Amino acid sequence: MILRGLLLLWIAAWIVAAFLWAPLVPVLGPTTRVLYFHIPSAWVTVLALGWSMVHSVLYLRSRNLEHDHQAAAAAEIGLLFCVAATISGSLWAKAMWGAYWNWDPRETSIFFLLLVYGAYLALRSAIDQPERRARLSAVYSAIAFVSVPFLVFVVPRIYFTLHPDPLINTRGKIDMDPRIRVVFFALLAGFTALFFWVQSVRVRVARLERRAEER
Amino acid sequence: MKGDLVVMAVALLVWGLLFWYLIRLERRVAELEKK
Numbered sequence: 001m002i003l004r005g006l007l008l009l010w011i012a013a014w015i016v017a018a019f020l021w022a023p024l025v026p027v028l029g030p031t032t033r034v035l036y037f038h039i040p041s042a043w044v045t046v047l048a049l050g051w052s053m054v055h056s057v058l059y060l061r062s063r064n065l066e067h068d069h070q071a072a073a074a075a076e077i078g079l080l081f082c083v084a085a086t087i088s089g090s091l092w093a094k095a096m097w098g099a100y101w102n103w104d105p106r107e108t109s110i111f112f113l114l115l116v117y118g119a120y121l122a123l124r125s126a127i128d129q130p131e132r133r134a135r136l137s138a139v140y141s142a143i144a145f146v147s148v149p150f151l152v153f154v155v156p157r158i159y160f161t162l163h164p165d166p167l168i169n170t171r172g173k174i175d176m177d178p179r180i181r182v183v184f185f186a187l188l189a190g191f192t193a194l195f196f197w198v199q200s201v202r203v204r205v206a207r208l209e210r211r212a213e214e215r
Numbered sequence: 216m217k218g219d220l221v222v223m224a225v226a227l228l229v230w231g232l233l234f235w236y237l238i239r240l241e242r243r244v245a246e247l248e249k250k
Contacts, residue, residue, distance in 0.1 A: 004234075004237075004238065007234075008230075008231075008234050011230055012227055012230060012231075015223065015226050015227055015230065016223065016227070018223075019219055019220070019222070019223040019226075020223075030218075030219065033222070037226075197237065198237065201237065201240055201241050201244060204244045204248065205244055208244065208247050208248065
């Protein structure tokens with residue numbers, strides 16, 4: 001409980017710092033604050049989908065349903081954070097580019113990512129038998145993750161994009177004001193901790209569901 | 216500046232509600248695990 005209380009205060013304090021302490025990027029203006037939410041959401045998406053892939057491979061090796069719970073929970077949470085990144089990105093695009101959606105390479109990539117992992121959840125919901133569901137979705141998740149680095153890191157760098165430089169820019173540096181950097185990394189850490197907390201709760205729910213199915 | 220404060224308050228409210236929901240959910244899960 002103490003750790004959870006610390007997380008509550010940590011994220012709340014850095015939200016306040018984002019508004020009252022960190023300066024605005026001149027080009028971005030007030031939309032600078034979107035980056036404190038948008039990039040950590042995108043980061044947690046990649047982390048969660050990677051976590052799902054690792055546990056899918058572990059499931060295929062061990063056939064332990066515990067890994068299936070981990071993989072499914074992480075994919076669900078990854079998809080949720082992907083939706084959060086998409087919505088925050090669209091709001092930012094409206095403010096900066098004048099339209100919510102422009103089919104920019106970044107937007108197209110995240111759209112495909114949503115489709116790929118939406119299909120993963122559809123696949124899981126279509127199979128009743130737990131072992132079969134776990135086996136097929138583990139194979140799907142392991143293969144689907146191959147698309148993640150491609151869609152997140154490669155496509156937006158190959159094609160011309162209006163999207164601002166990624167966090168580590170093409171010169172291999174993090175160009176940020178020191179105060180923006182502090183708030184940004186603090187919230188990145190907060191979002192990462194939030195992911196592991198939600199993941200643990202979701203896995204416990206999955207264990208309860210399995211127990212109920214076995215009865 | 217006023218608009219900034221409103222957005223900050225909304226962000227804090229959303230975070231508070233999400234935290235409260237997660238705490239309640241975790242307690243419920245713990246109860247079910249005991250049963």
